[in-house]
Amino acid sequence: xxxxxxxxxxxxxxxxxxxxxxxxxxxxxxxxxxxxxxxxxxxxxxxxxxxxxxxxxxxxxxxxxxxxxxxxxxxxxxxxxxxxxxxxxxxxxxxxxxxxxxxxxxxxxxxxxxxxxxxxxxxxxxxxxxxxxxxxxxxxxxxxxxxxxxxxxxxxxxxxxxxxxxxxxxxxxxxxxxxxxxxxxxxxxxxxxxxxxxxxxxxxxxxxxxxxxxxxxxxxxxxxxxxxxxxxxxxxxxxxxxxxxxxxxxxxxxxxxxxxxxxxxxxxxxxxxxxxxxxxxxxxxxxxxxxxxxxxxxxxxxxxxxxxxxxxxxxxxxxxxxxxxxxxxxxxxxxxxxxxxxxxxxxxxxxxxxxxxxxxxxxxxxxxxxxxxxxxxxxxxxxxxxxxxxxxxxxxxxxxxxxxxxxxxxxxxxxxxxxxxxxxxxxxxxxxxxxxxxxxxxxxxxxxxxxxxxxxxxxxxxxxxxxxxxxxxxxxxxxxxxxxxxxxxxxxxxxxxxxxxxxxxx
Amino acid sequence: xxxxxxxxxxxxxxxxxxxxxxxxxxxxxxxxxxxxxxxxxxxxxxxxxxxxxxxxxxxxxxxxxxxxxxxxxxxxxxxxxxxxxxxxxxxxxxxxxxxxxxxxxxxxxxxxxxxxxxxxxxxxxxxxxxxxxxxxxxxxxxxxxxxxxxxxxxxxxxxxxxxxxxxxxxxxxxxxxxxxxxxxxxxxxxxxxxxxxxxxxxxxxxxxxxxxxxxxxxxxxxxxxxxxxxxxxxxxxxxxxxxxxxxxxxxxxxxxxxxxxxxxxxxxxxxxxxxxxxxxxxxxxxxxxxxxxxxxxxxxxxxxxxxxxxxxxxxxxxxxxxxxxxxxxxxxxxxxxxxxxxxx
Numbered sequence: 100x101x102x103x104x105x106x107x108x109x110x111x112x113x114x115x116x117x118x119x120x121x122x123x124x125x126x127x128x129x130x131x132x133x134x135x136x137x138x139x140x141x142x143x144x145x146x147x148x149x150x151x152x153x154x155x156x157x158x159x160x161x162x163x164x165x166x167x168x169x170x171x172x173x174x175x176x177x178x179x180x181x182x183x184x185x186x187x188x189x190x191x192x193x194x195x196x197x198x199x200x201x202x203x204x205x206x207x208x209x210x211x212x213x214x215x216x217x218x219x220x221x222x223x224x225x226x227x228x229x230x231x232x233x234x235x236x237x238x239x240x241x242x243x244x245x246x247x248x249x250x251x252x253x254x255x256x257x258x259x260x261x262x263x264x265x266x267x268x269x270x271x272x273x274x275x276x277x278x279x280x281x282x283x284x285x286x287x288x289x290x291x292x293x294x295x296x297x298x299x300x301x302x303x304x305x306x307x308x309x310x311x312x313x314x315x316x317x318x319x320x321x322x323x324x325x326x327x328x329x330x331x332x333x334x335x336x337x338x339x340x341x342x343x344x345x346x347x348x349x350x351x352x353x354x355x356x357x358x359x360x361x362x363x364x365x366x367x368x369x370x371x372x373x374x375x376x377x378x379x380x381x382x383x384x385x386x387x388x389x390x391x392x393x394x395x396x397x398x399x400x401x402x403x404x405x406x407x408x409x410x411x412x413x414x415x416x417x418x419x420x421x422x423x424x425x426x427x428x429x430x431x432x433x434x435x436x437x438x439x440x441x442x443x444x445x446x447x448x449x450x451x452x453x454x455x456x457x458x459x460x461x462x463x464x465x466x467x468x469x470x471x472x473x474x475x476x477x478x479x480x481x482x483x484x485x486x487x488x489x490x491x492x493x494x495x496x497x498x499x500x501x502x503x504x505x506x507x508x509x510x511x512x513x514x515x516x517x518x519x520x521x522x523x524x525x526x527x528x529x530x531x532x533x534x535x536x537x538x539x540x541x542x543x544x545x546x547x548x549x550x551x552x553x554x555x556x557x558x559x560x561x562x563x564x565x566x567x568x569x570x571x572x573x574x575x576x577x578x579x580x581x582x583x584x585x586x587x588x589x590x591x592x593x594x595x596x597x598x599x600x601x602x603x604x605x
Numbered sequence: 606x607x608x609x610x611x612x613x614x615x616x617x618x619x620x621x622x623x624x625x626x627x628x629x630x631x632x633x634x635x636x637x638x639x640x641x642x643x644x645x646x647x648x649x650x651x652x653x654x655x656x657x658x659x660x661x662x663x664x665x666x667x668x669x670x671x672x673x674x675x676x677x678x679x680x681x682x683x684x685x686x687x688x689x690x691x692x693x694x695x696x697x698x699x700x701x702x703x704x705x706x707x708x709x710x711x712x713x714x715x716x717x718x719x720x721x722x723x724x725x726x727x728x729x730x731x732x733x734x735x736x737x738x739x740x741x742x743x744x745x746x747x748x749x750x751x752x753x754x755x756x757x758x759x760x761x762x763x764x765x766x767x768x769x770x771x772x773x774x775x776x777x778x779x780x781x782x783x784x785x786x787x788x789x790x791x792x793x794x795x796x797x798x799x800x801x802x803x804x805x806x807x808x809x810x811x812x813x814x815x816x817x818x819x820x821x822x823x824x825x826x827x828x829x830x831x832x833x834x835x836x837x838x839x840x841x842x843x844x845x846x847x848x849x850x851x852x853x854x855x856x857x858x859x860x861x862x863x864x865x866x867x868x869x870x871x872x873x874x875x876x877x878x879x880x881x882x883x884x885x886x887x888x889x890x891x892x893x894x895x896x897x898x899x900x901x902x903x904x905x906x907x908x909x910x911x912x913x914x915x916x917x918x919x920x921x922x923x924x925x926x927x928x929x930x931x932x933x934x935x936x937x938x939x940x941x942x943x944x945x946x947x948x949x
Contacts, residue, residue, distance in 0.1 A: 401832075403831075403832070422834075422836070423831055423832050423833070424835075424836060427834040428834075433832065435832065440826070440828055440829075441828045441829055441832055442829055443826065443829055444822050444826040444829050444830065445825065446888075446893050447822070447825055447892075451818065451821070455818075455829075455830070455833045455835075456832075456833040456834055458815045458818060459815070462815050466813050466814055466815070467813050467815055467818060509833070
């Protein structure tokens, strides 16, 4: 067995308040495809960013060709022959294929001017070496399909003489035909001795393509195995097999009537015929991978991207929701995933953020009653235990958990009957997490209907009364908490040909 | 002016939306006020005529020529800056405002010399201004064209239109009762009333009305504002329409302050107005600032311009001083935002 090109040992990385990685071992050998697996937030992205020089590890060693090394920047990693293809491709749409491939290192002619003829020729050669003969190197990249753009990225990586190619979910946005071609290219690279790090959520691809597989979970190393020594169930167990901590104090609540009902609701491209029922006092968890259409479903219900067809009923009556304002008046509240972009007005103080969605409640004839507004904010700060110097503090200066609480109190101030929460505890510390869970539980007990989108399976399993699983824009499973298991949900989330959930759950 | 920058840079709770709260409102507006007072004291010391010292000593309050020039001659800029501040706070900008003021003055004067009742000569331009800016707002809101592009187009149209329509001719046979800006009820010149009343009213309105709040929210985070149920399109049209009212009033004061109406406005008038807003503490990125700050800044800029003459510095330096003021304020604002982002 050949020596690894790149070897990482004992890698650790923390961000303020979050431990992203600890004790990770990983290596890449020439001529192998090494798959990297893990749930959302397991640390895969952080690890590849360390390999490609974007982040520097807090601890651990990186060995390149047997010599210890460090990558101070992405440029250094690139010079050492490590190329990374991120999910969002980093190409210049206005420039041609050849220009993109040789961006920054185009062959120069006399007087230091770029020699276009040679550049185009060499671009053609690089593409031909990948068995790509149908691409005009003089076409602007913006005119190409996603699959072709990806091929340009790969060609660009090879033009740097990459010996290691890291691919982050390369098939996420590809059509089936493009996936087949990509696999061909990856296999070609393998025969040429390139080491490929392959990240994917699709387990099928791992078995089709990879030689070895490494699983991360919660920022920790679980195992590295030859693909031949593992199987589908084994991988899923490694990925999700953790205890549910006692973080989720969902209290029993009386489930009432159906408050919100969706019937064949469609909004292209990401919501394909969604049907669901949400009852008062219920927490309905929505599980699914990033990109499975969960957030898009929430945006449809909240009117940000109104439904194109299908029926939405509230209390059994069909309603039209064409804007966030409509949704608000129907008693729906939405706490978005992206607090910075969608949730809060960061330069505004707590008091003004809390009242923003319910200004009519603290106003008399379109003038704001500052006393009522401040009283509302004081009450929220107390109830939600928001840690701040006062209600006048600028929201942008609060911690993530406290910002989330401000966002939550803003929407609860509208006195909603239906609360949609997208990743309610992402990026906040454990203590704040438990508090948010406790509050959600109390809201449900008070009769509120809650739709909770979460990427954390333990959270979904711990908090939900019922769980929906989404995949590729569809609701593919609907299970009661009692019947749901992590493995069953994970299987439904990831498989292209998922077995019926009841079967997967033991 | 460096004192102001230092003060800004070191204030831990620098003026943002926060400055709308009484406790910290002091810092931003007070800095401008102190700068203004310091300017009067220092320049007045060098050249007493700057503050009309002899008239003050002799108790001749009606003859404060220079102070009058500073306040009266620039009240219309302060008033236009109120509307501009609202527009910038909402995350937009209007660079056509100078040309619009010129057009409004010409319209007002043309109506007056053609025997239209004076009251209508004052009101019609305001209505026209509101119509113009509302149209701009509608294009920004519904066609999703950035306001800087829309107003750049309007700037050219209005400027070209003004010169073509007037042929560069001045209007000088205006009826006597036309000159609103020269009236002095209770001995106080009209523009002072307008400036004070409109500034105070606008400040309260921005602070207390739901609509004013929606301007701050829109400029602070348009997406969050939309999700909170604020209608982004309607709010954008609203802020431009209200801005039009202030531009209209500014246009009338400009038209009626002299015996004649010139076919041109002071060069770069729109930049002076935007400068007043920005130096007054309105973040060019939207979301923060107050109209009290912009009015104080408008006076400060005018006073600086006037002081240059009294200390024998070429008034051409005024533009350079304005530029320095803008850069200092914007740098302080960016620095503040970076700090805020880091603290997150």
